Amino acid sequence: MSAAIVVNGVEIELDEDGFMIDPDLWNEDAAMALAASEGILELTEDHWKVINYLRDYYKQYQIAPMVRKLCQDTGCNLKYIYELFPSGPAKGACKMAGLPKPTGCV
Amino acid sequence: MKLLIGQILPYITVTLFTLGILYRLGRWAGARIVHNITLSPWLQTNGQVAVRIGSEAFLFRNLFRFDKALWAGALLMHFALLNIIGGHIVGFGTLGEEFAMIPGLGITPELSVEMSDLLGSVFGILLFVALLYLLYRRFALENVKLVTKPSDNLWLIYLLVLVGIGNIMRFVPAYHIHYELVYEYMAALILFQPVVHMELLESGFFLAHYLLVQILLIALPFSKLMHLFGMFAERYIVNRVYHDPAPGLPNIDVAAARKAGLGVPAGDAAEEGV
Amino acid sequence: MPEYKGMVQPQRATPDDMRKIHIEPVPDELKPEKAIEFLDQIRKKFRSFVMAMESCTKCGQCAENCHTYLGTRDPNNIPTNRAELIRKIYKRYFTLEGRWFGKLVGAEDISLDIIEQWYSYFYQCSQCRRCAHVCPFGIDTCEVTFIGRQLLHWLGITPKLHASVGAAMERVGNHTNLPKPGIVDTLEFMSEEIMDEFGVEVEFPVDKPDSDIMYIPSSADFLLNPYTLMGAGMYFTYIGANWTIPSTVTEAGNFGLLFDQYWTQRGNVMRLLNAAQELGIKKIVWGECGHGWRAAKMYIPSLADRPIRWPITHIHDEVADMIRKNELKLDPSKNYKPVTLHDPCNYVRACGLNDNMRVLMRASVSDFREMTPHGMDNFCCGGGSAILFDDPEMYQRRILLSKKKAEQVRATGVGKDGDGILCAPCSICKAQLYPMVEEHELGVEVKGLIDLVGKALVWK
Numbered sequence: 001m002s003a004a005i006v007v008n009g010v011e012i013e014l015d016e017d018g019f020m021i022d023p024d025l026w027n028e029d030a031a032m033a034l035a036a037s038e039g040i041l042e043l044t045e046d047h048w049k050v051i052n053y054l055r056d057y058y059k060q061y062q063i064a065p066m067v068r069k070l071c072q073d074t075g076c077n078l079k080y081i082y083e084l085f086p087s088g089p090a091k092g093a094c095k096m097a098g099l100p101k102p103t104g105c106v
Numbered sequence: 107m108k109l110l111i112g113q114i115l116p117y118i119t120v121t122l123f124t125l126g127i128l129y130r131l132g133r134w135a136g137a138r139i140v141h142n143i144t145l146s147p148w149l150q151t152n153g154q155v156a157v158r159i160g161s162e163a164f165l166f167r168n169l170f171r172f173d174k175a176l177w178a179g180a181l182l183m184h185f186a187l188l189n190i191i192g193g194h195i196v197g198f199g200t201l202g203e204e205f206a207m208i209p210g211l212g213i214t215p216e217l218s219v220e221m222s223d224l225l226g227s228v229f230g231i232l233l234f235v236a237l238l239y240l241l242y243r244r245f246a247l248e249n250v251k252l253v254t255k256p257s258d259n260l261w262l263i264y265l266l267v268l269v270g271i272g273n274i275m276r277f278v279p280a281y282h283i284h285y286e287l288v289y290e291y292m293a294a295l296i297l298f299q300p301v302v303h304m305e306l307l308e309s310g311f312f313l314a315h316y317l318l319v320q321i322l323l324i325a326l327p328f329s330k331l332m333h334l335f336g337m338f339a340e341r342y343i344v345n346r347v348y349h350d351p352a353p354g355l356p357n358i359d360v361a362a363a364r365k366a367g368l369g370v371p372a373g374d375a376a377e378e379g380v
Numbered sequence: 381m382p383e384y385k386g387m388v389q390p391q392r393a394t395p396d397d398m399r400k401i402h403i404e405p406v407p408d409e410l411k412p413e414k415a416i417e418f419l420d421q422i423r424k425k426f427r428s429f430v431m432a433m434e435s436c437t438k439c440g441q442c443a444e445n446c447h448t449y450l451g452t453r454d455p456n457n458i459p460t461n462r463a464e465l466i467r468k469i470y471k472r473y474f475t476l477e478g479r480w481f482g483k484l485v486g487a488e489d490i491s492l493d494i495i496e497q498w499y500s501y502f503y504q505c506s507q508c509r510r511c512a513h514v515c516p517f518g519i520d521t522c523e524v525t526f527i528g529r530q531l532l533h534w535l536g537i538t539p540k541l542h543a544s545v546g547a548a549m550e551r552v553g554n555h556t557n558l559p560k561p562g563i564v565d566t567l568e569f570m571s572e573e574i575m576d577e578f579g580v581e582v583e584f585p586v587d588k589p590d591s592d593i594m595y596i597p598s599s600a601d602f603l604l605n606p607y608t609l610m611g612a613g614m615y616f617t618y619i620g621a622n623w624t625i626p627s628t629v630t631e632a633g634n635f636g637l638l639f640d641q642y643w644t645q646r647g648n649v650m651r652l653l654n655a656a657q658e659l660g661i662k663k664i665v666w667g668e669c670g671h672g673w674r675a676a677k678m679y680i681p682s683l684a685d686r687p688i689r690w691p692i693t694h695i696h697d698e699v700a701d702m703i704r705k706n707e708l709k710l711d712p713s714k715n716y717k718p719v720t721l722h723d724p725c726n727y728v729r730a731c732g733l734n735d736n737m738r739v740l741m742r743a744s745v746s747d748f749r750e751m752t753p754h755g756m757d758n759f760c761c762g763g764g765s766a767i768l769f770d771d772p773e774m775y776q777r778r779i780l781l782s783k784k785k786a787e788q789v790r791a792t793g794v795g796k797d798g799d800g801i802l803c804a805p806c807s808i809c810k811a812q813l814y815p816m817v818e819e820h821e822l823g824v825e826v827k828g829l830i831d832l833v834g835k836a837l838v839w840k
Contacts (some may be wrong), residue, residue: 130434133430134427134430134431134434136424137423137424137425137426137427137429137430138425138426138427139427139428140425140426140682141678141679141682141683142678142679142681142682143428143520143522143523143678143730144678144730145509145512145513145518145729145730146728146729146730146731146732146733146734146756147732147734147756148732162516162517162518166516168441168513168514168515168516168518169439169441169516171514172441172444172445172514173441173444176439176440176441180439180516243440247440249440249443249444249458250438250439250440250443252440252443252455252458252461253438253440253443253458253460253461253464254438254440255438255484255485255486256483256484256485256486257481257484257485257486258437258438260484325477328475328476328477329477329485330434330435330436330437330438332434332435333435333436333437333517336431336434336435336517337435337516337517339427339431339435340428340431340435340517340518340519341517341518343427343428343431343518343520344512344518344520345518348732350693350697350732351691351692351693352691353693353697353698353700353701354698354701355592355593355619355621355663355665355698356592356593356662356663357592357622357662358619358620358621359620360618360619360620360702360707360708361707362620363618363619363620364618364620364709364840366620367840368617368618368620369580369581369582369614369617369618369839370580370581370839370840371575371579371580371581
């Protein structure tokens with residue numbers, strides 16, 4: 001059921017929604033490969049700002065940050081985040097940052 | 107035919123009906139009310155529960171709230187049915203003189219018989235009309251058509267035939283049945299005396315009506331007609347007494363907290379609002 | 381694409397996902413007979429289920445009163461027809477009339493197709509109990525879908541969403557996989573935000589021993605609903621409470637209620653009681669979560685493995701009590717935008733919170749407009765029982781399932797200037813309504829109720 005992408009010769013398994021199953025395999029090339037699946041043609045500085053913020057937060061706290069905090073700390077409001085990542089902060093940005101898919105009442 | 111329907115079948119009917127009801131109710135009782143699935147609003151006393159269940163069972167409260175047409179048809183049908191069945195028992199049992207037995211009203215036995223006749227006629231027609239309406243909605247209303255299974259229509263048609271025959275016996279003089287005949291027949295059945303020679307069993311309409319009733323009674327425990335008991339069994343699960351635990355937080359003194367300015371940053375305590 | 385012979389279905393959990401929550405999926409060829417076996421077990425246990433199977437007279441009243449049928453016009457979404465999907469099997473195998481008369485009484489033989497049908501339709505029922513509310517007998521189709529989903533779970537058929545939440549519950553005690561560091565960091569952030577926006581000092585103590593009050597927030601608040609967290613924090617600070625949030629069960633919800641009451645639901649109940657014991661608290665106060673409040677209020681007594689020493693109330697109960705006693709100073713003009721209240725189904729039909737919510741509302745908001753119908757007659761948001769699937773087919777279906785709710789909101793007029801507020805004091809409702817108010821273009825913002833109370837507090 002799940003797919004996989006090959007990045008620099010390494011096979012990275014994805015779940016049915018396209019999220020990485022093993023967050024530790026993430027690297028910038030993986031992000032670019034996942035961007036293609038999200039329909040994002042080019043990753044700008046702002047894209048990387050959000051992605052790196054998410055990665056750092058996840059490394060520290062093993063969970064995605066509150067959306068409000070993400071917006072505050074990156075200086076990007078929610079509307080802008082949707083412009084950068086059409087699927088939104090959870091399904092778009094978190095996916096590209098190699099975080100697991102948010103679950104629960106979200 | 108007379109022997110089968112009039113003499114033998116009644117005993118089988120009563121046995122199967124009783125065993126069937128006990129079996130089904132036993133299955134219901136054997137399953138439990140595991141979790142509390144009471145529906146709000148909460149009822150505070152058993153008296154309120156009785157009123158709620160009573161108003162649903164006898165006045166069809168929910169139907170009235172959400173579908174007045176169905177409420178009218180269903181209530182009419184059930185009310186007429188109640189009177190017909192009650193009338194059969196009380197009317198045949200007292201030979202039509204039940205109203206004369208009410209003290210203080212001064213109703214003569216003759217008047218009582220006429221009243222019984224009239225009420226029986228009226229409710230017989232009302233019941234027939236109401237059943238027709240219920241059957242009609244099963245074909246005419248889209249939503250009802252979507253939920254109807256063949257047996258739902260069959261029961262309504264069955265009841266229409268049953269009531270129809272009863273009405274014929276009431277309105278067509280040639281097929282009229284006197285109270286006394288039924289009284290004597292029933293008394294003999296109950297006392298296990300032979301009935302097969304009785305005049306009552308000569309009436310083809312009576313035999314047909316009687317047969318249909320007996321088949322209904324045998325089938326009742328195995329059909330949706332069990333909603334007769336189901337109403338009370340289900341209502342008792344979702345309408346019960348429930349008391350909320352009392353609100354009130356431990357060791358709380360809101361006035362003191364506000365006086366102490368809790369939450370207000372130090373130095374702002376004297377300021378007016380935030 | 382989750383679809384089976386034309387029926388939409390939620391994305392399914394993989395066999396590995398299922399094993400994580402202690403289920404060994406039953407192979408397809410054995411599913412039908414196992415389904416009958418499990419059904420036989422369950423029917424002997426739950427009277428509510430038996431009554432739904434045997435006492436329905438097919439009057440059809442439930443049809444126009446179910447938001448799923450109103451939104452999709454799919455005949456199987458009529459509550460009695462939804463129950464019929466399993467009733468036809470129940471009749472065939474467990475009643476005389478079904479065995480003898482088959483199709484005449486609507487009885488049918490079990491097959492894999494029917495089990496797939498169950499999966500599609502039992503996960504379109506939001507378990508809102510409006511059908512029970514309007515049924516002349518009070519027959520509860522929610523009980524049927526509870527049992528239907530439990531059966532499917534034992535067979536190994538569970539949505540990926542529910543299964544992953546079940547795994548998260550077992551791992552960290554909440555739905556969103558929030559570990560303690562994340563909880564602490566988010567709450568620190570909340571303190572900062574409260575100071576920035578309201579100028580008030582609020583601290584959120586986590587795992588503080590010898591607290592009097594244990595507050596159970598919804599974990600979704602930590603990701604999506606900051607004002608609900610802030611409102612609760614401000615309330616407890618305002619009243620000077622000695623309170624704490626437990627890190628082991630930071631979850632007002634309990635998805636176990638929605639697919640596995642035997643194991644998953646019970647798991648978090650035990651966590652809660654353990655936390656209460658460890659922290660030595662006196663009262664448990666529940667946060668804003670609809671199904672979770674029902675699961676806590678009504679199911680903890682019957683699921684717990686020990687007597688319950690602590691009273692459990694909802695934060696709305698406590699706030700309403702204080703408002704009635706004039707202990708809270710609230711300024712409704714701080715919430716001046718037009719507000720309408722979406723009554724969460726579980727609150728009003730299963731938990732008796734109808735009046736208390738309105739006490740909070742009238743004290744905190746200056747322009748409150750009831751929708752029609754409201755209170756116990758209210759319609760579901762469409763997302764109940766975690767119908768929050770985001771795969772394309774189910775997402776489209778969710779738009780249909782929320783159609784009736786959208787009509788209700790539009791009719792109140794709160795959104796016509798684009799600045800309306802739709803108050804929905806339940807995490808699943810919020811999660812459903814955040815996207816749905818955009819899809820239906822309602823011109824409203826979704827907020828919780830304690831959010832509004834928090835904003836209206838006057839600190840002097």
